Amino acid sequence: MRDIVMKRPENLEALVEALSSVNDTTYLLGGGTDFMIKLRKHRIYSGTIINLTQIKELNYILREKDRIKIGAITTFTEIASHPLIKQYANCLAEAADKVGSTQIRNVATIAGNIANAAPCADTVTALMVLDAKIKIIDGNGETREKSLDEVIIGSERNTLEKNEAIIEILIPVIEKKSKSAFAKLGSRTAVTISKLNIAVVLEYDQENSIHQAKVALGALGPKAFKSDIVEKALLGKKPVESLLLELQEALMEQVDASILGRGSHPYKRDAIQGLADDIFYKLFASTSIGGEV
């Protein structure tokens, strides 16, 4: 049977209504860059597509009190260049800037990247260290906030119910002296799927020691995760040259802990040193440490 219909809600109210009558063959559509491939690969010929991209009120980046809010259909191009993101969530700007190609970034949305839950999704790793919350709305019009770990539970697996949609991403603003960065490794410099990616947020104390470290890794398991091993290795340290070696060793230890025995282990164990070098340079090579993330 071939009978696909598309609903194009233009505001949240209409979205809620669309979500109130869903079934197993209802699909949410963001930018569509992944959905279109699935639609064809999985030979989806019937069902209902709810297109979110015409809900203009879901396209924004703004600061509200101590949180940065990103509307669900905001594209990577918008995120990568937005001053608020660069200032308060630099690793997210860097990650968004490295997704796909220019054409993809112009269309693909942040909510789509989350819902898609690919193990190598670049922005998910960044959102993880930013302690982002995901705001979800359901068919009854009720909203709730969830952590990334509550939403993404595995490779291409999320906990969203069929009648739920991501409508906003919330990122707490860090007021202390801090810094964040993102780095990835693929098989070429641009338009490449991450074989590994890393995002880091560091907060410093008065003595310029790292007093809080958040480190997440992507493409090293079914989903991006925070690495206790690496975070511990950075805690209390000062950003001096020798820290690079410690960071590399901690990352290798994390690779061992995550994928020892897998075919990709020897390569990733070595290559993560490059990623460490990249992120170290981004975090510490600039003239002054500190400032905001």
Next chain:
Amino acid sequence: MQQDLKYVGKYVPIHDVKEKVTGKIKYVGDMEIPGMLYGKLVLSSIAHGNIVKIDTSRAEAIPGVVKVYTHENTPSTLYNSHKWIAGLEVVKDERLFTDKVRFVGDRMAAVVAIDRDTAEYAATLIDIEYEELTPIIDPLEALKEDRVKIHEGSNKIVSKEIKAGMPEEILNKAEIIVEDDVTTQKVHHAAMETHVCLTTIEANGQLMVWTPCQVVFQVRLIVSEVLGLPLNKVRVIKPPMGGSFGGKGIPVLEPVCAYLSYDLGKPVKLQMNRTESIIATKTRNATIGKVKTAIDREGNILARDIEMLIDGGAYFTNAEAITMAMGKKAFRLYKIDNQRYSGEAVYTNTPVGGACRGYGSPQIHTVTEINIDHAAKKIGMDPVDFRLKNLVHPFDKDPIGGPDLGNARAIDCVKRGMEAFEWKKKYSKPNDTGRFVRGVGMACATHGNGYYGAYQDYITMDLRLTEDGEVILKSGIHDLGCGTVTTMIQIVAEILDIPPYKVMATEGDTLLSPFDSAGTQASRVTFVCGGAAMKTAELLREKLISYTARIFNCPEEEVIIESEKVWHKDHEENKLSYGEMVVKIQQAFKEDMHMNYTYQSKGNPAVYAANFVEVEIDTFTGLVRVLDVLAVHDVGKAINPGFVEGQVQGAIQMGIGFALTEEITVDDQGRIGSNNFSKYHVVNAPDMPDVKVLLIEEGEEHGPFGAKSVGEICTVPIAPAIINAIHHVLDIKIQSLPATSEKILEALRGKNKR
């Protein structure tokens, strides 16, 4: 002739460039015929097996589906689409739709429907029940006679040896022997236009085939063989083409699409998507190569032994031809009096091998040029000096009796290149330390100019001066995007002394084009077809002079012909345009100012190239970045230097992919991993260096204006040059292409252990 060229040696834009930049040009995928139906192939999902049952009923029940085709309702005629000319003996093992599955991608069925979506949808509803057989993926497994047979008879299908001198004896007692084992992978041509064909039946029973192809007469031959139609009932036309690189050289869709049209009596368009183009057309043959070279302390090559095992894939196609083509190259680059080449080809349950830019040459040169570097290193010699000592000289003979090498400028390529690249300085620079290390490498290659010495090589052209003084050139040429049409135009324009824009040249049409024996194959087009254009134009010019002399009633020597005008040398005031003279000749002698000429190629000289490359390797991640490339080419004479440069730059992109990133990966069950561009990585703009091109233009006796080939050789030396650079800077050995970051790090781990 070489002086004062007006149109040859200049950049003239490709003939259809305006249609291309405005998007108005119609490729086959853009063409529509009223009543046109759409075909969609169903490809096998397993690599090896028998078909228990194909159930087409669900597809047939879909409204809009016209008919479903399988092996049960289509001809069982066996053919080999590699056959390009009547009389060529070939192994025939392919049919329109297979009755046994031999690779993931084998043609199982086709749906024809009233629109594309319906055809695609119905194709998902065909149920095939297989009885699976063990797939043979590794060519070494295919050599074992006790394994399951892919076709009737042995899986080993070709075994050839070429020999000069007494290599075994010298190798047995040589003091220094350098050995290398290198495997190369299957690659996809990656022309941006996927395979496509449009066919219809005219009211008079003529079967029309529009296909972006390289040999219209080959398509006609295959279609006529499979459908059992007379040759003159099949008309194949080559429309604009979105790239080929050999990928559209061997007909794939044409006989299938033709049969669908023929059976239905309706126009049918059949287009592949990218995945289908990657797995179910043709690929560059993967190879397993072994080379052993005996040298002396002074750096002379004493003898060499090369063994190549060629993965033919699931069907025979050109397995034999490529085995030979590969081997012959080994005798024409260095002067090696004692050498043996042994080539074997096997069937495997993997995508089918076929023509691919270079035709075996990238494979064998990768193996041998890596080995040459190792040989130089073994005796502490600069690899450039080592090569200079052993490269062939102009007018050397082929030691196995092949065509003479002609004005072979291999040494010039290397010498000029090493100076321009500042090789000595860069090569001897101390190794970098730290994460990113840079280094240089180089390699050489040779290629041919057509089929002379191996197969029939001739083309007929028809050239006519029109009554308004312009020119029409009719011939069965094919522009793949390289500028073939414009190249022919420039040659004709130069001889007839008329601006190129006044010359109209048509492409292959089996009904209207005079015959051509081989199409766009074997790097023959500029050398052979260009030679034909030149000769035909010269004859027409002579004819024009001869008749003009009769009109002027004077000896031919007194006729001046220049810049579209003719006149008697003593009457410059009385110049007549070409058109005016054509009309006068028509009226006076009832003679048409045209020339029809069959030109036979007169030789098959070699072309040479040297590539110099600088790479930067990230020793932490294994990523290799190509920073700088200098490509030096012995082209005889560049008819259109802009085109030559463009060919070389594009070929370097293809060669970097071959060296570093491109591979059709096949797992042990025969499934294709890299079945789209998200996983099959061709080099994109951020990773592509600016390629500098240096041309050696020393002229070739039988080439038009001295020109010889460039289109295939230009993708050959870059891969070994890159690998040699990696070896030089990291002191590791890469033994299989592509040199992915995984392989580089693995080699570095190995080195750190030793």
Next chain:
Amino acid sequence: MLLEFIVNGRGHKLEVDARARLLDVLRDKLGLTGTKEGCGEGECGACTVIINGLAINSCLVLAPQANGKEILTVESLEQDGELDRLQRAFIDNGAVQCGYCTPGMLMSCKALLMQNPNPTEEEIRRAIEGNLCRCTGYTKIVRAVKEVVEEK
């Protein structure tokens, strides 16, 4: 379902299948066959068109998503028989061989120049990072765009 949009300055109201791609609607319904399909997965850029000033892959956009948008295809570049400067630079620099990637390349470069009239070489290469070309090695394409930039 109904699709209302502006293509190359002209408004269109079309009835389209919800599963149709923008690429197919442009080609099949509007006859704008300059836009090509090379991979169907947003990896090759042959289908690049400009939507509301941004380059996008028309193979990855469902046609109804283009509702209310302004679209430019390669056919829009030539105005009143006059080629766009970018088109002329592609011709003069030999940036076109087989021509199949050309419309997408042109539209990616056009989108770049619309946003940034003075891009660096790195920015040019980034703008076409999602446009594959198998013929030219990109050298002459980059050169053509640089020429347009320098002439400004």
